[in-house]
Amino acid sequence: MRVLVSLLACVVGIAACAPGENATMEADALASGQESGIQAIPFESPEYLVQNIGDRIFFDVDSSALSIEAEETLSEQVNWLRANSGYRVTIEGHADERGTREYNLALGARRAEAVRSFLIQNGVSATRLTTVSYGKERPELPCSFEQCWSQNRRAVTATSQS
Numbered sequence: 001m002r003v004l005v006s007l008l009a010c011v012v013g014i015a016a017c018a019p020g021e022n023a024t025m026e027a028d029a030l031a032s033g034q035e036s037g038i039q040a041i042p043f044e045s046p047e048y049l050v051q052n053i054g055d056r057i058f059f060d061v062d063s064s065a066l067s068i069e070a071e072e073t074l075s076e077q078v079n080w081l082r083a084n085s086g087y088r089v090t091i092e093g094h095a096d097e098r099g100t101r102e103y104n105l106a107l108g109a110r111r112a113e114a115v116r117s118f119l120i121q122n123g124v125s126a127t128r129l130t131t132v133s134y135g136k137e138r139p140e141l142p143c144s145f146e147q148c149w150s151q152n153r154r155a156v157t158a159t160s161q162s
Helices: 002-017 021-032 046-053 068-083 101-121 146-152
Strands: 056-058 087-094 129-135 154-161
Touching (some): 046 154, 101 129, 101 154
Antiparallel strands (some): 056 154, 087 154
């Protein structure tokens, strides 16, 4: 009897959750930002870059090589930057806490330069780009575990108006 009740509850639950026309229209409205109280972020705003494209990429340990995922994000950043020429960019290079301060400053500089080079090679004017290395001085997550270290090995694209 218990199994039958559970089975019946599952069937009723699935039927109730099946998307109908209203659910599809609501999902479309949410995706386009038309639901009441939700504002679509204009493409021209730096918030669009942060929220929809991503303003950071991540690196492997002791590396400044761009991964395929990083190049995909940077390619979208290039498109945004080319369409929004009124913004300048500071590329921040970061490292995790392991290693000396000097080593991590140099590694952060190499990471920022790798991003800068990619952006320039793909059509962003070098005059709009500057780099800075924070090494291990500004961790995103301050803890001594790989989960944190992987988030701290990054480059961040910070925009400002020209």
